[in-house]
Amino acid sequence: MTPDDLLRDFARTRASLDGEEVVYWWSGDVHSWAPGEPYRRLFGFEGVNVSRLLADEEEGGYRMLSREAAFYLDPATREILETWQEKPVVHVWNDPANLRLRPFPVPRTELGGQVCFSLEIPLSYPSPLPVADYPLNSADDTYRALELFQFFTPAAALAGGAPSVPAAMSWTRMSPWLPWMEQGQRPGGLTFHCRGAKLGSYTEVPERTRAYIAGRHPEFAHAPEKWTEPNETSWTYFRALHPRGNPQ
Numbered sequence: 001m002t003p004d005d006l007l008r009d010f011a012r013t014r015a016s017l018d019g020e021e022v023v024y025w026w027s028g029d030v031h032s033w034a035p036g037e038p039y040r041r042l043f044g045f046e047g048v049n050v051s052r053l054l055a056d057e058e059e060g061g062y063r064m065l066s067r068e069a070a071f072y073l074d075p076a077t078r079e080i081l082e083t084w085q086e087k088p089v090v091h092v093w094n095d096p097a098n099l100r101l102r103p104f105p106v107p108r109t110e111l112g113g114q115v116c117f118s119l120e121i122p123l124s125y126p127s128p129l130p131v132a133d134y135p136l137n138s139a140d141d142t143y144r145a146l147e148l149f150q151f152f153t154p155a156a157a158l159a160g161g162a163p164s165v166p167a168a169m170s171w172t173r174m175s176p177w178l179p180w181m182e183q184g185q186r187p188g189g190l191t192f193h194c195r196g197a198k199l200g201s202y203t204e205v206p207e208r209t210r211a212y213i214a215g216r217h218p219e220f221a222h223a224p225e226k227w228t229e230p231n232e233t234s235w236t237y238f239r240a241l242h243p244r245g246n247p248q
Contacts, residue, residue, distance in 0.1 A: 003103035010106045010117045011062055013153045013198075015053040016164035021223050024049045025205050026171060026196025029075065034188030043081070044073030045194060047092065048205050048213070052223040053101075061102035065224040068097040069213055080212055090180040090241065093217055094232040096224050115155050121147040128235045129179055134242075137179035139186070143235060145175040167198040179238040 001009075008017070015022045030043040047070025056063045070092035071080045081089045109116045123145045129138040150170045157165040173192040177183035199205065202221055213220045230236075 001108075003105055006106040006108060007061060007101060007103045009108075009115075009158055010151070011053060011101060012158070012163060012165050013115075013117055013151045013167045015051050015062075015064055017053060018163040019052055019054060020164070021050055021052050021202075022164065023199045023202050023205065024051075024169065024196055025199055025209075026169065026194045028171075028192065028194025030072070031191045031193065032188060033191065034186065037188070041075050042190070043084075044075050044078050045192060046071055046073060046078075046206075046209060047194075047196075048202075048209060048220070049097065050202065050221065050223045054227075056100065056102075059100070059102060061100065063227055064099040064101060065227055066097045066099070067220045067223060068092065068094040069217065069220045071209070071212065080208075084181070087180060087182060090178070090234070090238055092234055093220070093237055094234075095217075095220065096228055097231055098224075098227060098229070110155070111152075113155055114152050115158055117151045117153075119147075119149040121149070123147065128233070128239050131185065134179065134239075136182040136184050137238065137242075139176045139183070139189075143176070145173060148172040164198075168195070169197065170195045179235060 011017060025048050027046045029041050030045050032040045032042050047068065049066050049068040051064050051066035054063045054065065072084070072089050072091060073079060074081055083089060107118045109118065123143065125143055127138055127141050127143040130141050131138045148171065151167050152169065153165045153167045171192065171194045174189065175192070176189045177186065178190065202210070210221070
């Protein structure tokens with residue numbers, strides 16, 4: 001397959017070629033690790049991404065416009081947390097969470113009746129939260145993380161011509177401590193381990209999650225209409241909430 005063919009199939013799996021909104025929902029857990037300490041399951045984690053795909057007339061490929069909300073849960077009750085160790089929890093409100101998709105050899109694995117597209121994304125860039133300004137919230141002046149995605153779709157569906165195909169996904173993320181956890185430069189970090197699926201519509205998102213979004217940021221029920229930059233992240237969102245830093 002050519003890079004264009006691979007990208008088209010991946011785009012049909014991740015989104016929809018006809019520009020219709022696509023909803024992914026996922027659920028999982030967040031584990032901590034630190035030298036000399038046991039691994040701990042600190043949080044449950046649940047999220048939703050609503051996206052639309054547009055042809056990129058300027059650079060080729062596609063532009064994916066999306067918003068993404070995700071919530072830290074009590075690991076036992078699975079209720080959405082508002083505090084953790086007497087600290088306010090800052091949930092994920094990434095608007096936008098856009099992505100440029102250009103032709104490249106997307107890793108594709110045949111698994112019997114399924115096809116798996118896998119993405120391994122190492123991140124390293126200047127941290128939005130410099131340690132000098134955010135000593136309680138930042139471990140390093142360079143933000144480093146690893147995002148690992150897998151998208152699974154039936155081979156028979158992919159062989160057809162539909163603009164969108166059914167899909168399930170898995171996601172693993174290795175990252176520093178979250179800014180709101182106030183771990184400072186303590187060694188260690190977090191591993192997110194989640195799985196989810198492309199839904200038929202936003203109404204299939206669990207009612208509790210839809211109600212939480214509707215009561216706080218109802219715009220997250222839909223994808224953006226226009227491309228904007230830069231993307232929001234947990235780190236830039238925290239900076240926006242605390243623009244003057246959080247000195248010790």
